[in-house]
Amino acid sequence: MLAIGLSTSQNVSAQQVVVVETDSIVVSADSTLVAEGSKVVGKLTGKKERKIHFINGFGVGADLLGLIQKGFSSDNTMLEVMARVNIKERFFPVFELGLGEADHEGRDLNNRFSIRAPFFRIGCDYNIRYKHADGNRFFAGLRYGFSAYKYDLDSPDLLTDPVWNTSQPFHLHDLSGNAQWLELVFGLETRVWSIVRAGWDVRFKFLLHEKTDEVGEPWFIPGLGKRPDGIGWGGSFKVMFDI
Amino acid sequence: MVPMKRGREIYTLLFLLLCMVGCENISCPLNNTVESVYGFYAATYDEDGLLQTGTSVGVGDTLTVTLLGADSIILNRLTGQSGMKLPVSFYQDTDTVELAFTDTLNRTGRDTIWISKRNTHHWDDPSCPVHIWHKVLGIRSTHNLIDTVLVTNPEINYDGLENFQIYFHVAQ
Numbered sequence: 139m140l141a142i143g144l145s146t147s148q149n150v151s152a153q154q155v156v157v158v159e160t161d162s163i164v165v166s167a168d169s170t171l172v173a174e175g176s177k178v179v180g181k182l183t184g185k186k187e188r189k190i191h192f193i194n195g196f197g198v199g200a201d202l203l204g205l206i207q208k209g210f211s212s213d214n215t216m217l218e219v220m221a222r223v224n225i226k227e228r229f230f231p232v233f234e235l236g237l238g239e240a241d242h243e244g245r246d247l248n249n250r251f252s253i254r255a256p257f258f259r260i261g262c263d264y265n266i267r268y269k270h271a272d273g274n275r276f277f278a279g280l281r282y283g284f285s286a287y288k289y290d291l292d293s294p295d296l297l298t299d300p301v302w303n304t305s306q307p308f309h310l311h312d313l314s315g316n317a318q319w320l321e322l323v324f325g326l327e328t329r330v331w332s333i334v335r336a337g338w339d340v341r342f343k344f345l346l347h348e349k350t351d352e353v354g355e356p357w358f359i360p361g362l363g364k365r366p367d368g369i370g371w372g373g374s375f376k377v378m379f380d381i
Numbered sequence: 382m383v384p385m386k387r388g389r390e391i392y393t394l395l396f397l398l399l400c401m402v403g404c405e406n407i408s409c410p411l412n413n414t415v416e417s418v419y420g421f422y423a424a425t426y427d428e429d430g431l432l433q434t435g436t437s438v439g440v441g442d443t444l445t446v447t448l449l450g451a452d453s454i455i456l457n458r459l460t461g462q463s464g465m466k467l468p469v470s471f472y473q474d475t476d477t478v479e480l481a482f483t484d485t486l487n488r489t490g491r492d493t494i495w496i497s498k499r500n501t502h503h504w505d506d507p508s509c510p511v512h513i514w515h516k517v518l519g520i521r522s523t524h525n526l527i528d529t530v531l532v533t534n535p536e537i538n539y540d541g542l543e544n545f546q547i548y549f550h551v552a553q
Binding site: 242243244245246247249250251291293297299300301302304306308310352353354357367 | 510
């Protein structure tokens with residue numbers, strides 16, 4: 139809908155009238171009602187008019203969930219940063235880069251799995267609430283993720299052949315593999331203050347392809363998390379800065 | 382101001398996420414005995430002299446199996462079976478299997494099978510026991526009672542699939 143205005147409403151004087159709707163954003167001058175003919179289309183809130191450009195800005199941020207997990211001495215963490223482009227407040231192409239690590243000891247056994255490798259994701263979010271310029275965004279998005287890694291499996295115990303009665307130590311290092319996966323992302327974010335934004339998302343993860351050492355699959359895949367049994371899931375809690 | 386309301390939602394969901402991160406599901410295989418699986422077959426040939434595969438038989442004689450180096454009899458006086466399962470050494474490059482067949486007249490015939498293989502560690506999860514899996518590289522045998530040994534599945538693990546088919550001479 140193109141611009142509309144009021145000049146005859148009983149609640150609004152001619153000096154208060156502004157263009158209230160462009161391609162997607164409702165903006166206004168004060169707290170009176172705006173109507174198109176007899177139809178009320180929005181409430182004037184006192185916000186300043188803001189023009190939406192094709193490239194409407196850039197953002198950078200970091201996931202705090204990994205830092206929190208690391209603070210709680212979790213045996214696996216993913217630290218990641220992200221950068222994105224704001225296209226018309228609607229599309230947000232995003233690149234995420236991180237470091238995943240795990241140092242996990244098996245339950246009831248002394249087997250220890252360890253891994254530390256980078257990962258990246260690339261994708262795009264769609265802001266379902268793009269018509270509302272209240273600072274909140276509701277996203278649905280898609281990511282493609284990739285990580286190439288090396289992992290170790292050790293045990294302080296000897297592995298004994300019960301029939302031939304021979305034993306050998308068990309240290310498997312630099313087993314290599316890589317993985318590709320897709321993530322469906324759903325999230326919310328809001329402006330906290332000035333250029334500072336915060337938001338969370340939940341992600342459903344689908345392993346597309348994996349190349350592992352024949353010895354066994356890694357317990358943890360950087361960027362994907364613990365090996366999913368079917369569809370995996372995860373989430374993030376990000377702080378971002380609009381630039 | 383909207384951010385305050387949204388902020389409450391954010392922290393609630395963050396808490397739920399942290400709680401769910403703590404869940405863990407371990408699925409170790411219940412049947413995890415690594416064994417080589419043998420099937421017994423009668424060696425019959427067609428007119429062109431080609432081995433006819435797939436005729437399973439029960440061994441009428443008493444079968445005793447010894448694994449060289451293990452210093453113990455693995456199978457003792459097995460009768461009427463159409464196959465057997467044997468352990469495989471963790472670390473040897475070649476396993477030697479000695480078969481002794483004793484008939485009702487107490488006559489014993491012997492054969493030896495040599496299985497060359499590559500041994501690899503295998504794990505499903507750090508919380509599960511580590512196993513040794515094997516890939517068969519080659520097999521040969523003596524031919525007193527055995528006609529032919531075929532490798533039908535070179536991967537020896539705990540899936541229970543038949544790895545070897547032993548074809549015995551058929552009494553005319």
